[in-house]
Amino acid sequence: MTGRVLLALSVVVLAGCSAMSDGAEALSPLRSIALAEVSSVAFSPDGGYLAVAGAANAVRLVDMDRWTVVRTLEGHTDRVTSVAFSPDGTLLASGSLDNTVKLWDVTTGAELRTLADDTGWVFCVAFSPDGTLLASGSWDRTIKLWDVATGQVVRTLAGHASLVSSVAFSPDGTLLASGSYDKTISLWQVATGQMVRTLTGPGNWVRSVAFSPDGTLLASGSGDAAVKLWNVSTGAELRTLAGHTGGVASVAFSVDGAFLASGSDDKTAKLWNVATGQLVHTLVGQTEAVRSVAFSPNGSLLASGSDDELVTLWKSVEALSCQVPTWIEVYSDFDSLTGAHDNWLYTWTPISGRTYRVVVTVPWSADFDVLIWRDYNNNGFRENSEKILSSTAGLVGSTEDFVFAPQTSGPYSLVVYSYSGSGSYTLRVYWRRCG
Numbered sequence: 001m002t003g004r005v006l007l008a009l010s011v012v013v014l015a016g017c018s019a020m021s022d023g024a025e026a027l028s029p030l031r032s033i034a035l036a037e038v039s040s041v042a043f044s045p046d047g048g049y050l051a052v053a054g055a056a057n058a059v060r061l062v063d064m065d066r067w068t069v070v071r072t073l074e075g076h077t078d079r080v081t082s083v084a085f086s087p088d089g090t091l092l093a094s095g096s097l098d099n100t101v102k103l104w105d106v107t108t109g110a111e112l113r114t115l116a117d118d119t120g121w122v123f124c125v126a127f128s129p130d131g132t133l134l135a136s137g138s139w140d141r142t143i144k145l146w147d148v149a150t151g152q153v154v155r156t157l158a159g160h161a162s163l164v165s166s167v168a169f170s171p172d173g174t175l176l177a178s179g180s181y182d183k184t185i186s187l188w189q190v191a192t193g194q195m196v197r198t199l200t201g202p203g204n205w206v207r208s209v210a211f212s213p214d215g216t217l218l219a220s221g222s223g224d225a226a227v228k229l230w231n232v233s234t235g236a237e238l239r240t241l242a243g244h245t246g247g248v249a250s251v252a253f254s255v256d257g258a259f260l261a262s263g264s265d266d267k268t269a270k271l272w273n274v275a276t277g278q279l280v281h282t283l284v285g286q287t288e289a290v291r292s293v294a295f296s297p298n299g300s301l302l303a304s305g306s307d308d309e310l311v312t313l314w315k316s317v318e319a320l321s322c323q324v325p326t327w328i329e330v331y332s333d334f335d336s337l338t339g340a341h342d343n344w345l346y347t348w349t350p351i352s353g354r355t356y357r358v359v360v361t362v363p364w365s366a367d368f369d370v371l372i373w374r375d376y377n378n379n380g381f382r383e384n385s386e387k388i389l390s391s392t393a394g395l396v397g398s399t400e401d402f403v404f405a406p407q408t409s410g411p412y413s414l415v416v417y418s419y420s421g422s423g424s425y426t427l428r429v430y431w432r433r434c435g
Contacts, residue, residue, distance in 0.1 A: 029285045029312040030301075031067060035060055038305030040082045041292045044106065045089040050303055052311050053080035054291075059094050059104070062311070064296075071109045075102055082124045087131045091148070095122035101136050101146070113151045124166045128190070129173040137164030143178050145190070155193040159186055166208045170232070171215040179206030185220055187232070199230055201237045208250045213257040217274070221248030227262050227272065241272050243279045250292045255299040263290030269304045269314075283314055 037055035044051070049070075050062040059073040059080055078097035085092055085106070092104040101115040101122055120139025127134055133154065134146040143157040143164055162181035169176055175196065176188045185199040185206055204223035211218055211232070218230040227241035227248055246265030253260055259280065260272045269283040269290050288307035295302055302314040 029283070030315055031313045032285075033062060033067065033069075033311045034309050035069070035311060036309050037307045038309070038311055039080060039291050041294050041303045041305040041311055042083045042085055043294055043296045043303065044085050045087060045297055047297045047300075049085075049106070050311065051083040051085065051092055052305060053083045053094055054305070055079050057096075057098075059083055059092065061092075061106070061109070073102075073104050073109055073111070075111045075114075076100065078121075081122060084125050084127050084134075086127050086148070087129060091127075091131075093125045093127065093134055095125040095136055095138075097121040099138075101125055101134070103134075103148070103151075115146050115151055120163070123163060126167045126169055128169050129171060133169075133190070135167045135169065135176055137167045137178055137180075139163045141180070141182075143167055143176065143188070145176075145193070157186075157188050157193055157195070159195050159198075160184065162205075165206060168209050168211050168218075170211050171213060175211075175215075175232070177209045177211065177218055179209040179220060179222075181205040183222070185209055185218070185230070187218075187235070197235045199235055199237070201228060201230075202226065204247070207248060210251045210253055210260075212253050212274070213255065217253075217257070219251040219253065219260055221251040221262055221264075223247040225264065225266070227251060227260065227270075229260075229274065229277075239277045241277050241279070243270055243272075243282075244268070246289070249289065252293045252295055254295050255297070261293045261295065261302055261304075263293040263304055263306075265289040267306075269293050269302070271302075283312075286310055286312055 035052055035054070035056070038052060039054040040052075042051045043049070048064055050064060052060045052062060057074075057076045057078060057080060060069045061071040061073070062068065063070040073092070073094070076094065076096040076098050080094050080096045082095040083092060090106055091112070092106050094102050094104065096102070099116065099119070099121060102111055103113040103115070104110065105112055115134075115136070122136050122138045124137040125134060127148070132148055134148050135143055136146065137143050141158070141160045141162060141164060145154045145157070146152065147154050157176070157178070160178065160180040160182050164178050164180050166179040167176060169190070174190055176190050178186045178188065180186070183200070183202050183204060183206060185202070187196040187199070188194065189196055202220060202222040202224065203226065206220055206222050208221040209218060216232055217238070218232050220228045220230065222228070225244040225246055225248060227244070228237055229239045229241070230236065231238055241260070241262070244262065244264040244266050246267075248262050248264050250263040251260060253274070258274055260274050261269055262272065263269045267286055267288060267290065270279060271281040271283065272278065273280050283302075283304065286304065286306040286308050290304050290306045292305040293302060303311060304314070305311045
């Protein structure tokens with residue numbers, strides 16, 4: 001590692017696609033920023049910054065609008081292996097081979113705290129979804145859970161037989177997944193620190209783990225060039241995604257969970273269809289191992305970091321992977337209702353940037369309102385809610401569509417209000433993505 005820092009910025013026009021021998025399309029990068037050997041990349045929650053860490057013993061914040069480094073966070077004394085933004089975007093955590101974790105103020109770049117209880121190189125860091133905890137995995141084979149507000153260790157999770165290379169919280173914050181060079185993945189209860197189960201399918205070092213946005217799947221990348229998908233509830237191995245020819249260092253789900261990106265020692269990143277396991281695209285252009293991949297919060301970009309000292313940005317995953325949007329059903333066939341009702345039918349937290357569709361089919365005449373409410377506290381939603389859409393209909397054997405894009409965080413509740421009529425009807429909820 002030379003440790004030298006290059007600040008050149010190059011912009012490459014997307015050159016189109018060419019066929020690869022594996023049948024997937026090869027794609028050229030949009031932009032590249034030359035910095036230093038890259039270990040980890042992460043987007044801020046608002047997509048305004050890209051944090052880049054690696055051999056320079058520092059973290060660099062790249063402004064996504066200006067495509068330049070606007071802040072350098074210095075303080076580590078060895079390679080920075082991992083970076084993660086807090087959910088509110090105000091803090092950045094970094095783990096390093098200097099045996100420390102540091103917390104930084106994103107706005108000022110000031111170092112706020114050094115967490116130095118780790119007894120070995122720190123390989124990975126991750127914030128809990130509520131931002132109160134930080135997990136770190138290290139050479140000493142343990143995972144530490146830190147209280148972000150105080151900097152104190154809440155608990156230490158022990159059970160791996162080798163270094164811990166990757167950690168990830170489930171979207172609801174109840175589980176923590178850890179990948180280790182002992183060729184296993186462990187799932188832990190965050191509240192108790194108890195190990196729930198161990199996944200033993202990987203045939204080599206586990207280098208990266210990631211939960212799907214809905215928390216039902218876990219992806220892993222390992223040194224045997226395999227990407228695997230796991231059922232979180234049962235621990236069953238669902239699928240192996242074969243196509244890389246070198247160890248897989250990083251995996252990341254797209255915003256809607258439909259696609260998975262992987263970065264490998266074979267100098268490529270790949271894009272996979274999660275539902276089918278099909279290799280959709282191979283991203284070529286980097287000349288050394290790809291160490292880290294990350295999707296932007298709005299799904300418009302994929303970033304990859306490599307040992308060739310480049311951070312590379314690729315075109316929108318949706319634009320790369322499809323041409324025609326499709327509607328994916330997430331809930332259907334609500335209970336039949338008769339008489340006058342006021343029913344809370346379904347509650348969910350929408351994915352940021354997704355457009356939803358509600359379809360009501362009524363084979364008889366009725367008058368009702370279909371409402372989408374934003375629920376602030378899961379209690380007394382009517383007094384603490386926001387009407388998103390409504391329709392009073394006198395439908396006879398017809399279908400009514402409502403399309404809306406939530407602008408704020410959920411959860412949201414689907415309600416049929418002031419319902420009058422008799423008989424049954426069908427109500428379905430969809431979200432929009434590219435298929």
